[in-house]
Amino acid sequence: xxxxxxxxxxxxxxxxxVHLPCNHSTISGTDYIHxxxxxxxxxxxxxxxxxxxxVNNRMASLAIAEDRKSSTLILHRAxxxxxxxxxxxxxGPGGGADGLTFGKGTHLIIQP
Amino acid sequence: xxxxxxxxxxxxxxxxxxVTLRCSPRSGDLSVYWYQQSLDQGLQFLIQxxxxxxxxxxxxxxxxSAQQFPDLHSELNLSSLELGDSALYFCASSTNPxxxxxxxxxxxxxxxxxx
Numbered sequence: 001x002x003x004x005x006x007x008x009x010x011x012x013x014x015x016x017x018v019h020l021p022c023n024h025s026t027i028s029g030t031d032y033i034h035x036x037x038x039x040x041x042x043x044x045x046x047x048x049x050x051x052x053x054x055v056n057n058r059m060a061s062l063a064i065a066e067d068r069k070s071s072t073l074i075l076h077r078a079x080x081x082x083x084x085x086x087x088x089x090x091x092g093p094g095g096g097a098d099g100l101t102f103g104k105g106t107h108l109i110i111q112p
Numbered sequence: 113x114x115x116x117x118x119x120x121x122x123x124x125x126x127x128x129x130x131v132t133l134r135c136s137p138r139s140g141d142l143s144v145y146w147y148q149q150s151l152d153q154g155l156q157f158l159i160q161x162x163x164x165x166x167x168x169x170x171x172x173x174x175x176x177s178a179q180q181f182p183d184l185h186s187e188l189n190l191s192s193l194e195l196g197d198s199a200l201y202f203c204a205s206s207t208n209p210x211x212x213x214x215x216x217x218x219x220x221x222x223x224x225x226x227x
Contacts, residue, residue: 043114043202043218044155091214099145099168099204100216102155 004088009107012078020073020106022088027068032091034100035062035073037084044087044102047073083110115139116219118203124225130191133222137184137205143167144186145206145216146178150199161186193226200224 005023012018024033035047048055048062050071055062061074075082087105115138125131137144146158148171157170161180172178175193180186190197204218 038155043116043204043221045114046215046217049215099147099157099160099170101157104154 004090004103006086006088006103006106008104009109011109011111013111014080015077018075018078018082018108018110020075020086020088020108021070022072023070024088024090025069027090028092029068030092033062033064033068033071034089034091035060036087036089036100036102037082038087038105039081039084044100047086049091078108078110080110080112083108114217114219116203116205116217118201118219118222120222121220122223122225124227125193127193127195127226129193129226130189131193131224133188133190133201133203133224135186135188135203135205135219137186137203138217141205141207141217142184143206144180144184145204146172146186146188147202147204147218148199149202149221150196153199155202158188190224195226198224198226 032049032051034049036044037047038044048057048060050062063072085105085107087102089100117136119134142163145160148156158172159178160168164180175191178188200221202218202221204216206214206216
């Protein structure tokens with residue numbers, strides 16, 4: 001799977017939007033962009049995924065650059081419960097027989 | 113609740129011992145994954161099974177083994193345990209591992225402490 005680059009940590013205030021960036025300059029045309037998050041002492045949790053078009057769900061939005069070399073996870077109104085490590089992961093053709101390859105992710109800190 | 117159930121939640125054992133971690137995937141999921149998370153290594157993929165057959169291997173030690181049973185539950189066996197095996201072990205499941213858009217659901221993990 002292609003590599004992703006994320007900031008080590010980000011800080012935001014409660015009830016404000018949060019934009020978490022991810023660079024994936026070597027992404028292939030068939031790679032899906034997945035976002036997972038891991039709250040303290042819990043298993044990773046699926047957030048959102050997309051291929052080319054922007055995606056929205058009840059948790060977040062995913063904005064994908066036109067050249068697909070970067071993407072941004074948007075939390076529209078952060079709460080203290082959104083404090084977690086967020087992972088941006090690419091999944092190649094065939095679903096990635098090795099599941100998901102996690103990097104170090106971005107540690108999101110939410111200030112009250 | 114992801115629907116993936118792992119037991120036990122916590123386990124303390126001595127070096128040299130053997131333990132078995134158990135995982136029940138979400139209803140209908142045929143694929144099971146095992147991951148190890150330690151403080152210094154992050155989340156590491158160990159092994160994947162699909163409908164009872166081994167599908168992919170990651171950084172799994174020879175002292176470790178896994179299997180998936182006909183009822184689709186899976187077990188991860190860790191033997192000759194060392195202090196460095198202390199970690200959080202996650203099981204995850206998905207429906208179709210061949211789809212790049214497929215979501216993987218994780219359990220709450222089993223905390224293993226080797227003393």
